[in-house]
Amino acid sequence: MLLYVRTVHALSRLCGLAAATMIVASVLIVCQLVFMRYVLNASTVWQTEVVVYLMIGATLVGMPYVQLIRGHINVDLLPLYLRTGAPRRRLFVACVVLQAAACGLIAWFAGHLWFEAASGGWRSESVFGTPLWIPYLAMPLGFGLLVLQYFADLLTAIDCDDPFVAPEKRSPAAQGEN
Amino acid sequence: MDPLLLSLFVLIVTVAVLFSGVSVGIGLIIVSIFFIVWQDGTYGLAILPEVLFGKLDSFALLSIPMFILMGAAVASSRAGADLYAMLERWLTRVPGGLVVSNLGACALFSAMSGSSPATCAAIGKMGIPEMIKRGYPKGVAAGSIAAGGTLGILIPPSVTMIVYGIATETSIGRLFLAGILPGLMLTGLFMAWAIWSTWRQAGAHVVVSNIKYTLAEKLELAPKIVPFLLIIVGVLYALYGGVATPSEAAGVGAAFCVLLAVVIYGMWRGKALFHVFRDCTKESVMIMVIIGASGMFGFMLSSLYITQSIAEWIIDLQLNPWALMAMINLFLLCAGFFLPPVAVILMTAPILLPIITEAGFDPYWFAVVLTINMEIGLITPPVGLNLYVINGIAPDIRLQTILWGSLPYVGCMVLAIVLLCIFPGIATWFPEFLMGPAV
Numbered sequence: 353m354l355l356y357v358r359t360v361h362a363l364s365r366l367c368g369l370a371a372a373t374m375i376v377a378s379v380l381i382v383c384q385l386v387f388m389r390y391v392l393n394a395s396t397v398w399q400t401e402v403v404v405y406l407m408i409g410a411t412l413v414g415m416p417y418v419q420l421i422r423g424h425i426n427v428d429l430l431p432l433y434l435r436t437g438a439p440r441r442r443l444f445v446a447c448v449v450l451q452a453a454a455c456g457l458i459a460w461f462a463g464h465l466w467f468e469a470a471s472g473g474w475r476s477e478s479v480f481g482t483p484l485w486i487p488y489l490a491m492p493l494g495f496g497l498l499v500l501q502y503f504a505d506l507l508t509a510i511d512c513d514d515p516f517v518a519p520e521k522r523s524p525a526a527q528g529e530n
Numbered sequence: 531m532d533p534l535l536l537s538l539f540v541l542i543v544t545v546a547v548l549f550s551g552v553s554v555g556i557g558l559i560i561v562s563i564f565f566i567v568w569q570d571g572t573y574g575l576a577i578l579p580e581v582l583f584g585k586l587d588s589f590a591l592l593s594i595p596m597f598i599l600m601g602a603a604v605a606s607s608r609a610g611a612d613l614y615a616m617l618e619r620w621l622t623r624v625p626g627g628l629v630v631s632n633l634g635a636c637a638l639f640s641a642m643s644g645s646s647p648a649t650c651a652a653i654g655k656m657g658i659p660e661m662i663k664r665g666y667p668k669g670v671a672a673g674s675i676a677a678g679g680t681l682g683i684l685i686p687p688s689v690t691m692i693v694y695g696i697a698t699e700t701s702i703g704r705l706f707l708a709g710i711l712p713g714l715m716l717t718g719l720f721m722a723w724a725i726w727s728t729w730r731q732a733g734a735h736v737v738v739s740n741i742k743y744t745l746a747e748k749l750e751l752a753p754k755i756v757p758f759l760l761i762i763v764g765v766l767y768a769l770y771g772g773v774a775t776p777s778e779a780a781g782v783g784a785a786f787c788v789l790l791a792v793v794i795y796g797m798w799r800g801k802a803l804f805h806v807f808r809d810c811t812k813e814s815v816m817i818m819v820i821i822g823a824s825g826m827f828g829f830m831l832s833s834l835y836i837t838q839s840i841a842e843w844i845i846d847l848q849l850n851p852w853a854l855m856a857m858i859n860l861f862l863l864c865a866g867f868f869l870p871p872v873a874v875i876l877m878t879a880p881i882l883l884p885i886i887t888e889a890g891f892d893p894y895w896f897a898v899v900l901t902i903n904m905e906i907g908l909i910t911p912p913v914g915l916n917l918y919v920i921n922g923i924a925p926d927i928r929l930q931t932i933l934w935g936s937l938p939y940v941g942c943m944v945l946a947i948v949l950l951c952i953f954p955g956i957a958t959w960f961p962e963f964l965m966g967p968a969v
Binding site: 368371372375376378379380382383385386389390400403404407408410411414415417418419421423424425426427428429430431432443444446447450451454455457458461462464465487488491516 | 547548549550551552553554555556557559560563575576578579580582583586587588589591592595596599773774777778781782784785788807808810811812813814815816818819820822868869870873912913
């Protein structure tokens with residue numbers, strides 16, 4: 353169990369790194385685009401499309417990491433009302449199961465879309481014509497890994513008083529046996 | 531089922547799901563899945579990944595992570611403290627100079643960083659202890675910083691305005707311009723209230739300071755701050771001059787801000803740069819997931835004919851436009867109490883825009899009114915993020931004092947909305963003056 357949690361946490365951190373790298377790459381490409389377009393007066397072919405796909409990739413692949421650090425904003429009235437302990441843990445489990453089910457469904461249908469794009473040789477309608485399986489891959493990957501992160505959250509929630517807080521921010525008392 | 535009854539059902543389910551504690555983005559996906567399965571069965575779900583991808587597949591959206599990176603670089607540096615110190619030295623002889631410089635620093639810093647909690651933390655950490663030391667009432671000190679932090683979503687460049695622009699297909703440059711005068715008016719109202727309440731509660735001797743600074747001391751911090759301000763001005767100029775698109779301007783601005791943070795504040799050391807990118811990734815992913823999910827939510831509403839039905843129903847009621855506007859404001863205010871501004875805008879703008887344009891209101895003016903409503907949500911319970919940030923950085927001030935101290939600023943915001951309703955030109959004149967009438 354601990355091995356699963358550690359592996360998924362490591363994967364989620366890797367996703368965070370990949371997302372940050374994609375954001376930095378898109379900043380650099382936008383600067384190159386501006387230089388080409390406004391300084392050299394040259395036309396740009398691939399930049400606009402690539403930065404948009406990088407942004408989509410960063411968003412979807414970054415989801416598991418943001419879940420790991422509990423960065424997805426939520427309305428925490430009910431969790432706060434329940435304070436810590438068993439009722440709050442039960443609410444967390446219910447929320448995580450609901451979210452994992454929804455993300456699992458999206459990952460499944462996104463996987464179908466990705467397969468169709470890959471097998472059908474779909475390309476974007478621009479001059480650059482990006483093979484669409486590349487950007488589409490971010491959807492099953494991001495949502496699939498997010499489901500794995502939710503399962504890891506469930507496992508850590510069993511022994512934890514305050515599962516709504518990110519693992520590294522929990523107080524020693526709230527960490528439980530984990 | 532009747533579309534209006536269905537709308538009520540969707541509203542109840544959405545509130546129940548979002549209040550359960552699930553994240554806002556995934557919560558919207560859950561609601562969308564539920565109603566699409568309810569309407570079309572699981573067959574209908576196959577389209578959702580394409581809807582999500584289509585919503586995010588936009589070059590204009592790229593400006594959001596770019597502006598967030600720009601803000602993260604500024605927020606992680608000592609720029610906030612330096613900005614506060616510089617303004618305090620320049621404004622020390624002005625009556626209420628300390629609170630005025632705090633609010634001015636909040637307005638500038640929140641515009642630069644785009645983050646309300648980061649502004650409260652950066653300016654409040656120095657500003658609140660200094661104000662208390664010089665005899666300012668605790669409520670005024672805490673309330674002014676909490677309220678000042680909200681100004682960033684109105685004063686450009688503002689991510690909230692970008693999201694509104696994308697959701698309603700209005701010009702982002704024009705929206706930014708529309709926010710400037712109301713932002714300055716609100717800052718002025720905050721300052722006036724802060725000076726008056728300090729004078730009333732603590733006496734004139736606190737309001738007037740005897741501390742003097744030399745010109746060298748006043749200019750000492752300018753080389754650190756002015757380059758950041760120049761980048762913001764440059765980005766805005768590029769936008770309004772039609773030189774570049776928001777994403778291009780924000781991308782170059784972000785690169786320069788990171789570069790300046792590294793050069794001026796030595797942020798290549800240790801984990802400083804790592805924190806900038808981590809904060810940017812966290813914030814960007816969170817907002818972009820909400821945007822993508824709102825695409826699914828909007829698709830579901832539209833498939834169930836809810837968006838159109840509500841708009842038609844309200845138009846058919848033939849309400850007095852101002853009664854309608856009051857109702858919309860009340861609704862937005864309630865939504866803002868619980869939900870982040872981005873989620874409120876994305877969920878309500880597609881429904882509200884046809885209603886308000888049909889009633890004869892300007893969509894740019896409405897963006898400003900909506901944003902001020904969202905600002906109120908940032909300093910009112912139960913969510914009121916800024917209140918908790920202030921509570922965290924100034925633990926010796928009770929949450930109750932912070933709350934009561936912030937309440938008059940909510941009054942200032944309501945007054946600003948009333949003034950905007952009486953004089954809509956405050957929001958519409960500047961963009962029309964610079965860019966001509968909206969098409």
